[in-house]
Each structure stands twice: as structure tokens, then as C-alpha cells.
Amino acid sequence: MTSSVEHFDVVIVGAGFAGLSLAHGLAGRDLEIAIVDKRDSYPNLFRAEKIEPRQAESMRRLGTLEMRAPLAGPIGKTLNVSGDKVETFDTVEQYGIAYGDTVNNLKRQLPADIRVITDTVSDIVPGKHGTISMDSGSVLHSKLVVIASGFVDQLSASLAIRRKDYPELRSLSFGFDIRRADGAGFTFNGLNYFPSETNSKILYMTVFPIGDRMRVNLFTRLDPKDPMAKQLRDHTLATLVNLFPKLCDFTGEIELDSRIQSVPTNYYRVTGYRVPGVVLVGDAFQSVSPATGSGLSKVLTDVECVIDCFLSRWKDYESISARDVMSYYRHREKRGCDRRSLQSWYYADYNPCKAMALPEKVSRRLRLALKVWVARGVFP
Numbered sequence: 426m427t428s429s430v431e432h433f434d435v436v437i438v439g440a441g442f443a444g445l446s447l448a449h450g451l452a453g454r455d456l457e458i459a460i461v462d463k464r465d466s467y468p469n470l471f472r473a474e475k476i477e478p479r480q481a482e483s484m485r486r487l488g489t490l491e492m493r494a495p496l497a498g499p500i501g502k503t504l505n506v507s508g509d510k511v512e513t514f515d516t517v518e519q520y521g522i523a524y525g526d527t528v529n530n531l532k533r534q535l536p537a538d539i540r541v542i543t544d545t546v547s548d549i550v551p552g553k554h555g556t557i558s559m560d561s562g563s564v565l566h567s568k569l570v571v572i573a574s575g576f577v578d579q580l581s582a583s584l585a586i587r588r589k590d591y592p593e594l595r596s597l598s599f600g601f602d603i604r605r606a607d608g609a610g611f612t613f614n615g616l617n618y619f620p621s622e623t624n625s626k627i628l629y630m631t632v633f634p635i636g637d638r639m640r641v642n643l644f645t646r647l648d649p650k651d652p653m654a655k656q657l658r659d660h661t662l663a664t665l666v667n668l669f670p671k672l673c674d675f676t677g678e679i680e681l682d683s684r685i686q687s688v689p690t691n692y693y694r695v696t697g698y699r700v701p702g703v704v705l706v707g708d709a710f711q712s713v714s715p716a717t718g719s720g721l722s723k724v725l726t727d728v729e730c731v732i733d734c735f736l737s738r739w740k741d742y743e744s745i746s747a748r749d750v751m752s753y754y755r756h757r758e759k760r761g762c763d764r765r766s767l768q769s770w771y772y773a774d775y776n777p778c779k780a781m782a783l784p785e786k787v788s789r790r791l792r793l794a795l796k797v798w799v800a801r802g803v804f805p
């Protein structure tokens with residue numbers, strides 16, 4: 426086993442969308458930067474598959490929008506079906522992407538002066554400059570350590586950062602490709618379909634192109650052990666047509682064109698993050714409901730806030746104190762984005778088919794506001 430010790434201005438732990446977006450955003454500024462990931466390339470996991478307009482703006486600022494894969498144009502005109510109502514709207518700048526391919530592209534296109542290390546980070550010890558230990562035995566020292574390692578229980582025994590789960594908020598998402606049984610193309614660019622309110626655990630489905638594939642994302646609040654979840658995994662299309670009875674009016678007869686990926690998620694946020702020289706970004710800090718499409722917004726907001734703090738102040742400091750890192754967590758943009766993302770998790774069961782009287786609307790809003798306040802308030 427070879428071991429070495431190296432010094433950096435910034436070490437990023439995790440080369441997912443968050444870590445790589447940050448590396449690109451900080452590149453070209455005469456900084457010593459390293460990014461470490463336990464995997465050489467990102468696998469084909471079901472994660473964000475759409476870039477929304479504000480996310481596209483942020484990626485453009487970071488110089489990464491043109492690195493998405495496939496590099497296809499916006500989805501454009503999309504049908505919105507809720508109950509009997511069918512509307513067409515233009516998504517303006519919404520793109521279908523393959524998450525793994527995009528992440529791998531971002532990694533391939535990193536500038537040469539960013540050190541890319543394939544290794545598993547096993548421990549992070551904070552100090553004047555943080556110490557990052559890896560499974561290979563190599564050690565890095567860095568003024569700033571950015572944890573961008575996604576959904577992890579506990580990264581380091583030396584940090585008191587812990588994940589606090591909130592099981593009340595859960596989701597189960599399904600992703601798969603479809604094709605028309607007659608081999609013809611689809612007659613729409615994109616389709617969003619909200620079911621009638623008979624089963625409140627089924628939120629909505631969205632159909633959109635990723636390159637030459639037609640992708641379906643189905644978002645639910647099902648428990649993975651729910652019989653309906655099993656039906657959706659085992660008899661996907663038949664169950665889908667039961668839940669969305671007019672689906673074939675829009676798609677024609679359809680067949681599966683890929684395996685079914687189903688991913689359970691629940692809300693969590695970390696505690697104990699007031700650590701000198703260490704910050705958490707993206708899913709490492711707080712999870713999102715996939716149904717809300719706010720994951721990449723949270724990632725990109727965190728990334729832009731770290732860049733803002735680092736370039737405007739921290740880069741000139743000899744070391745970054747616990748008080749300094751709190752200016753990132755208290756950044757107006759970050760706090761607002763985290764709050765909106767959590768709120769939209771509660772609002773994800775909003776069904777546009779359901780008409781509500783004003784008192785019901787007001788009471789629902791108040792109940793939801795209270796829940797969000799409690800979910801944020803239980804964390805320091």
C-alpha cells in the first residue's frame with residue numbers, strides 16, 4: 426500500500442452532480458483543487474432526469490449546461506392532463522438528461538489542473554487545515570473540505586455530523602423507457618398526467634424524451650412494501666393504465682423499452698454541521714422529494730453559495746472557522762432554497778384536479794406551514 430500527503434485549497438469529497446458542478450465553478454482561479462470519488466465512473470442510477478429552466482440558468486453561469494448528456498434541445502410543447510382537463514404549455518428551457526451520462530461528462534471535461542482521485546474517503550478530521558484519509562492510506566490536507574457524497578449515513582467517525590431522518594415524508598419513484606407498439610413515434614414532446622384523486626399516494630407521471638428514448642418518471646408516496654408498489658414493479662404498464670385511464674389516448678398502445686428502476690427516498694437533514702473548514706452540499710446536507718424536481722436546484726444553490734463565500738472571503742483567510750462556515754449555511758439563497766424544497770415535499774401531494782373551498786384551502790396551508798416549521802425547527 427503506497428501512502429502520500431498532499432495539500433490543497435479545496436478538497437471535494439464526492440464527484441456526483443454537486444461535487445463536479447463545484448469543481449467546474451471554482452476552476453481557473455489559481456486554486457489547488459482535488460475531487461475524490463470512490464467510483465471511477467457514475468453508474469446508471471435513477472436520479473434527476475430533467476433540468477428545469479432555473480437550473481439551466483445556474484448551469485450556464487457555472488459553464489456546465491453544454492456538458493449535459495444527451496446535448497438535445499429543450500423538451501418544448503408539453504401536454505398537461507389533469508382529470509378531464511388537457512392543456513398544452515411550453516416548458517421553455519427544460520431538458521431531458523441521463524443523470525449518469527451527464528455526471529460522467531462533467532468529470533471528463535474537468536480542466537487538467539483539477540486533481541481527480543479515485544478512492545474512498547474514510548475519515549475527515551477538522552483542524553486549521555482539514556485532514557482527509559482514504560482507504561488507500563493516502564492523506565490530503567485542505568483549507569476547505571466540501572462533503573458532496575450524497576445520501577450517506579455517516580462519513581467520518583471524527584465528525585459529529587449525523588443524519589436526522591424524517592420518515593413521515595417518503596416517496597417511491599419509478600423510471601423506465603417506453604415505445605409505441607406500432608413502432609411509430611409519439612405525437613407529443615412531453616406529457617404530464619395527474620390522476621384523479623382516488624389514490625392520493627400516486628402523485629403524477631411525466632413522459633419526456635432523453636435523446637432518442639421516451640422516458641417515464643412516475644412519482645408516488647407509496648411504501649416500497651405496499652402491494653401497489655409490487656404491482657407497479659411486476660405489471661408496470663397494466664397498473665399504469667389502471668391509474669391513468671386515458672394514457673393510451675395520448676401515447677397509443679405502448680410497450681416497455683427498458684428495465685424498471687424504483688427508488689425509495691425519505692426526508693433527512695444533517696445535524697452537527699458547525700465544523701471549522703468543512704461544509705456539506707447537495708444531498709449530503711438535505712434530501713429532496715424527487716416529485717418536486719428541486720434536487721438540482723438545491724445542489725446548484727449550495728454550489729453557488731459555497732463559491733460566493735470562498736471567493737469573496739475564505740480564500741484570503743489562513744483557515745476557515747466554525748463561525749465562517751455558518752455564513753454559508755445562513756446564506757439567504759441557501760436557506761430559502763432548502764425551505765422551499767422542504768415545503769414542496771409537503772405540497773407534492775397537491776392535485777390540480779381537486780377543487781377546494783377557501784376555508785379548506787386556508788386551513789390546509791396553515792397545517793402545512795406548521796409541519797414545515799416543525800420539520801425545520803427540530804434541527805439546529
Ligand SMILES: Cc1cc2nc3c(=O)[nH]c(=O)nc-3n(C[C@H](O)[C@H](O)[C@H](O)COP(=O)(O)OP(=O)(O)OC[C@H]3O[C@@H](n4cnc5c(N)ncnc54)[C@H](O)[C@@H]3O)c2cc1C
Nearest residue numbers: 439441442443463472473546574575707708715718720721
Ligand atoms: C429517483 C430520483 C429522482 C429524482 N428526480 C429529480 C428531478 O427530476 N429533478 C431534480 O432536480 N432532482 C431530482 N432528484 C434529486 C437529485 O437527483 C439529487 O438531489 C442529486 O442527484 C444529488 O446530487 P449529489 O451530487 O448531491 O449526490 P450524488 O449524485 O449521489 O453523488 C454523490 C457522490 O459521492 C460519492 N461518494 C459517496 N461516498 C463517498 C466516499 N466515502 N468517498 C468518496 N466518494 C464518495 C458517490 O460515489 C457519488 O459519486 C431525484 C432523486 C431521485 C433519487
